[in-house]
Amino acid sequence: MKLAYWMYAGPAHIGTLRVSSSFKNVHAIMHAPIGDDYFNVMRSMLERDRNFTPVTISSVDRNVLARGSQEKVVDNITRKDAEEHPDLIVLTPTCTSSILQEDLENFVERASIETKSDVMLADVNHYRVNELQAADITLRQIVQLYIEKARKKGDLPEGKTEKPSVNILGISSLGFHNHHDCTELKRLMVDLGIQVNEVIPEGASVHNLKNLPKAWFNLVPYREIGPMAARYLEQEFGMPYVDITPMGVVETARCIRKIQEIINAQGADVDYTDYINEQTLHVSQAAWFSRSIDCQNLTGKKAVVFGDSTHAAAITKILSREMGIHVVWAGTYCKYDAEWFKEQVGEYCDEVIVTEDHGQIGDAIARVEPSAIFGTQMERHVGKRLNIPCGVIAAPIHVQNFPIGYKPFCGYEGTNQITDLIYNSFTLGMEDHLLEIFGGHDTKEVITKGISAGSDLGWNKEAQAELNKVPGFVRGKVKRNTEKFARDRGFNVITLEVMYAAKEAVGA
Amino acid sequence: MTLANTEPQALTYECETGNYHTFCPISCVAWLYQKIEDSFFLVIGTKTCGYFLQNAMGVMIFAEPRYAMAELEEGDISAQLNDYEELKRLCLQIKRDRNPSVIVWIGTCTTEIIKMDLEGLAPKLEAEIGIPIVTARANGLDYAFTQGEDTVLAAMAARCPDQAPVVETEKKERNAIASLLNFGKKKEDVTADEAEYVKHPPLVLFGSLPDPVVTNLTLELKKQGIKVSGWLPSKRYTELPVLEEGYYVSGVNPFLSRTATTLMRRRKCKLIGAPFPIGPDGTRAWIEKICSVFGIEPQGLDEREAQIWANLEDYLQLIRGKSVFFMGDNLLEISLARFLIRCGMTCPEIGIPYMDKRYQAAELALLEKTCHEMGVPTPKIIEKPDNYNQIQRIKQQNIDLVITGMAHANPLEARGINTKWSVEFTFAQIHGFTNARDILELVTRPLRRNNNLKDLGWDKLVREEAKI
Numbered sequence: 007m008k009l010a011y012w013m014y015a016g017p018a019h020i021g022t023l024r025v026s027s028s029f030k031n032v033h034a035i036m037h038a039p040i041g042d043d044y045f046n047v048m049r050s051m052l053e054r055d056r057n058f059t060p061v062t063i064s065s066v067d068r069n070v071l072a073r074g075s076q077e078k079v080v081d082n083i084t085r086k087d088a089e090e091h092p093d094l095i096v097l098t099p100t101c102t103s104s105i106l107q108e109d110l111e112n113f114v115e116r117a118s119i120e121t122k123s124d125v126m127l128a129d130v131n132h133y134r135v136n137e138l139q140a141a142d143i144t145l146r147q148i149v150q151l152y153i154e155k156a157r158k159k160g161d162l163p164e165g166k167t168e169k170p171s172v173n174i175l176g177i178s179s180l181g182f183h184n185h186h187d188c189t190e191l192k193r194l195m196v197d198l199g200i201q202v203n204e205v206i207p208e209g210a211s212v213h214n215l216k217n218l219p220k221a222w223f224n225l226v227p228y229r230e231i232g233p234m235a236a237r238y239l240e241q242e243f244g245m246p247y248v249d250i251t252p253m254g255v256v257e258t259a260r261c262i263r264k265i266q267e268i269i270n271a272q273g274a275d276v277d278y279t280d281y282i283n284e285q286t287l288h289v290s291q292a293a294w295f296s297r298s299i300d301c302q303n304l305t306g307k308k309a310v311v312f313g314d315s316t317h318a319a320a321i322t323k324i325l326s327r328e329m330g331i332h333v334v335w336a337g338t339y340c341k342y343d344a345e346w347f348k349e350q351v352g353e354y355c356d357e358v359i360v361t362e363d364h365g366q367i368g369d370a371i372a373r374v375e376p377s378a379i380f381g382t383q384m385e386r387h388v389g390k391r392l393n394i395p396c397g398v399i400a401a402p403i404h405v406q407n408f409p410i411g412y413k414p415f416c417g418y419e420g421t422n423q424i425t426d427l428i429y430n431s432f433t434l435g436m437e438d439h440l441l442e443i444f445g446g447h448d449t450k451e452v453i454t455k456g457i458s459a460g461s462d463l464g465w466n467k468e469a470q471a472e473l474n475k476v477p478g479f480v481r482g483k484v485k486r487n488t489e490k491f492a493r494d495r496g497f498n499v500i501t502l503e504v505m506y507a508a509k510e511a512v513g514a
Numbered sequence: 515m516t517l518a519n520t521e522p523q524a525l526t527y528e529c530e531t532g533n534y535h536t537f538c539p540i541s542c543v544a545w546l547y548q549k550i551e552d553s554f555f556l557v558i559g560t561k562t563c564g565y566f567l568q569n570a571m572g573v574m575i576f577a578e579p580r581y582a583m584a585e586l587e588e589g590d591i592s593a594q595l596n597d598y599e600e601l602k603r604l605c606l607q608i609k610r611d612r613n614p615s616v617i618v619w620i621g622t623c624t625t626e627i628i629k630m631d632l633e634g635l636a637p638k639l640e641a642e643i644g645i646p647i648v649t650a651r652a653n654g655l656d657y658a659f660t661q662g663e664d665t666v667l668a669a670m671a672a673r674c675p676d677q678a679p680v681v682e683t684e685k686k687e688r689n690a691i692a693s694l695l696n697f698g699k700k701k702e703d704v705t706a707d708e709a710e711y712v713k714h715p716p717l718v719l720f721g722s723l724p725d726p727v728v729t730n731l732t733l734e735l736k737k738q739g740i741k742v743s744g745w746l747p748s749k750r751y752t753e754l755p756v757l758e759e760g761y762y763v764s765g766v767n768p769f770l771s772r773t774a775t776t777l778m779r780r781r782k783c784k785l786i787g788a789p790f791p792i793g794p795d796g797t798r799a800w801i802e803k804i805c806s807v808f809g810i811e812p813q814g815l816d817e818r819e820a821q822i823w824a825n826l827e828d829y830l831q832l833i834r835g836k837s838v839f840f841m842g843d844n845l846l847e848i849s850l851a852r853f854l855i856r857c858g859m860t861c862p863e864i865g866i867p868y869m870d871k872r873y874q875a876a877e878l879a880l881l882e883k884t885c886h887e888m889g890v891p892t893p894k895i896i897e898k899p900d901n902y903n904q905i906q907r908i909k910q911q912n913i914d915l916v917i918t919g920m921a922h923a924n925p926l927e928a929r930g931i932n933t934k935w936s937v938e939f940t941f942a943q944i945h946g947f948t949n950a951r952d953i954l955e956l957v958t959r960p961l962r963r964n965n966n967l968k969d970l971g972w973d974k975l976v977r978e979e980a981k982i
Binding site: 007046050056089102402 | 536538560562564569584595608627656659923924
């Protein structure tokens with residue numbers, strides 16, 4: 007047992023539902039107690055979906071506990087088949103069904119005798135994998151199902167498309183800015199003269215999955231969802247894949263060069279060098295921004311980064327490599343992917359943190375006092391308490407992270423969006439200086455914002471008045487540093503003298 | 515609907531498949547931890563439970579809530595780890611960090627299936643760590659949404675002291691409400707206050723309500739000379755009301771049937787079965803019933819109710835003659851439907867997760883009577899509804915307003931159907947005369963919004979008439 011207040015990645019079934027409901031006309035039936043269909047609320051509220059979420063529960067109640075599900079699951083599958091005529095029904099196990107150990111595979115077989123739709127059991131174990139891993143597994147499973155089906159029927163298309171083409175794997179429902187990224191990636195492919203063969207799972211029809219092998223290669227923009235399907239297609243058809251996330255100027259260029267290499271190896275003759283140059287120097291504003299005076303003011307400022315592997319790694323590299331910002335630590339909650347993450351960001355930050363414990367992250371933020379945080383909604387709230395600005399770069403996210411406006415993170419427009427996000431998160435350069443010179447524009451009273459420890463020290467009147475003159479956005483930091491200094495040296499009351507001594511000693 | 519049938523009909527009950535959307539009952543921790551200020555709620559379950567709480571409770575999760583998950587891992591499920599030792603470790607940590615007056619264990623589906631004996635473990639651990647541990651099995655196998663509160667309060671009922679403290683010379687008010695009402699008064703005033711009450715056996719009310727509503731309802735009864743001796747739950751666990759044999763109890767919410775049963779059977783209290791004080795009609799009926807049990811002639815209720823209705827007229831004009839459909843998910847449905855029918859709406863169907871006809875008897879009778887008096891057909895009450903079937907019926911019947919969970923609200927709006935999220939009724943203040951306006955504020959909001967937009971021609975926002 008572990009005491010938990012908050013989690014970064016959801017339970018396995020959420021991953022399965024994200025993938026299945028991203029497909030068109032695929033219905034998921036959860037083997038779960040009443041109340042476990044919270045996914046529908048998230049789809050309907052966070053994504054503001056206009057359609058009914060194609061997920062229903064085959065409810066586990068007392069009768070099921072006593073006698074097993076018996077006909078119930080099969081009836082629910084055949085009923086949904088008749089009502090909605092989906093192409094595929096995905097029976098989704100939950101934590102409850104994991105321990106009931108009913109033979110769900112058997113239900114699937116029995117039901118599929120009567121249904122027009124295909125029926126599949128999602129092969130995920132609640133206690134072994136999380137949301138992201140489950141999504142990856144489910145996507146591979148569905149791809150495999152339809153490739154094998156086509157093979158059996160002998161209608162697997164032969165050969166490749168005439169012109170270079172790509173499948174984009176891993177765009178999914180409730181993914182962080184996934185829809186915008188998808189549009190941006192398609193545009194990028196158009197620019198590169200590459201046809202988009204299929205995008206899965208978002209908006210795809212399972213009938214088209216048999217066409218996947220016709221593409222020249224696969225593009226997997228995210229670490230979390232898609233790699234397994236890509237590896238499966240590589241195994242079966244020798245399809246190469248590109249798994250460099252095109253996020254940030256340097257990585258986008260790297261991704262494009264890799265694409266060039268792959269399609270040239272298959273007989274295309276392309277050179278994207280000029281395109282990359284043109285985009286980098288003149289279309290995307292990010293490279294120019296790095297050179298501008300604004301960005302100069304960010305030099306050496308401290309930041310911390312936390313999120314899923316894809317986004318945390320990409321943002322760390324952008325901050326450090328492209329903007330000269332000092333990333334004190336970078337972290338991810340994708341523990342299962344820790345090795346990759348460490349390898350990616352090792353040289354771009356002082357320390358790597360891999361944890362699922364938000365408390366540890368909160369303390370690590372309080373400890374280093376960065377000028378800005380790039381994290382999930384949880385880090386945003388830590389930032390609020392510590393009075394440190396935060397840019398949200400990864401799930402878990404709230405409704406405000408499903409913007410209606412066009413805000414990709416990938417590709418060249420993505421670099422512009424990320425630049426804005428980063429720049430706006432730091433206190434603006436000149437404003438920063440002016441505040442320091444003129445002593446700030448607010449004189450609000452200090453509220454103790456420590457997370458790790460409350461304040462046990464008294465400030466005398468003069469010192470308090472002096473503290474109030476410190477600009478708001480660094481006041482918490484000055485206060486904590488001074489108190490730490492005082493505590494270390496055994497002062498009980500903080501006077502002006504102590505304050506100055508602290509400033510001289512630790513630069514508080 | 516056949517118009518010809520003007521004979522007063524009786525209510526009809528049906529039961530469907532139970533394939534409906536609702537919140538898991540563990541959601542009750544969100545409002546109960548705020549209500550009971552010195553409590554800590556520990557939900558013993560899996561990531562699924564945690565994920566639900568974290569997402570459903572939104573911003574509250576960031577306010578260092580006094581609740582947490584005891585997240586079960588594979589070793590717990592396969593009994594490689596010792597439940598008692600694990601719970602002890604976590605509860606000691608909670609004691610150290612938060613020092614609560616009570617730890618409430620919320621049992622979940624998983625603890626049910628692996629048959630973790632929480633009720634057995636609790637007394638042992640309680641003795642060992644010195645903090646009361648209350649066990650409530652609020653799981654999705656057995657209960658829906660607000661019934662979670664019912665399981666917690668039923669467990670709390672067993673913890674209420676069974677003897678009034680010995681009257682000291684300086685008579686100290688035990689209960690929070692009384693002291694709240696007497697706040698700032700001198701002792702002699704308090705004594706004078708006693709004279710304002712009619713002599714009647716002690717009355718304890720049950721149901722968790724926000725403090726302003728507690729004060730409001732308490733004052734409402736005080737006007738009739740009725741003294742509320744205590745509330746279950748009170749603001750603090752240490753202030754749970756005394757329950758002696760023969761005390762009278764009355765529920766303020768329709769989903770508290772287990773609590774009512776526990777109070778009657780275990781604590782030998784007498785239940786006043788009344789309609790619930792939701793809407794001015796309900797509030798009046800509730801007060802009248804309590805008065806009648808104590809042999810009191812209610813004073814001034816006619817004028818009070820009439821005044822409230824008069825103040826609602828602007829809202830009533832918006833909904834009169836319109837139809838409302840309850841898909842059902844929080845058990846407030848019968849009371850709300852009864853109020854809205856009195857407001858002049860029609861209601862073909864009331865979906866409800868669970869219908870306790872005994873506990874809700876007075877409310878059901880008032881619903882039937884209201885229908886007859888307003889000359890509208892009685893609704894069909896659908897227990898354990900089937901959301902898919904309901905959506906077909908909503909479309910056939912051309913419903914003006916659907917009260918539904920968040921899973922269906924946006925898809926229905928996109929199809930040009932007005933909706934109101936049912937969850938808001940659980941969190942808004944809807945009890946008593948004063949809050950009747952708040953209910954209508956909620957009910958009319960979609961109608962007012964859509965009135966504002968009606969000339970834009972943006973009613974149906976799905977491309978094809980999608981299959982639902």
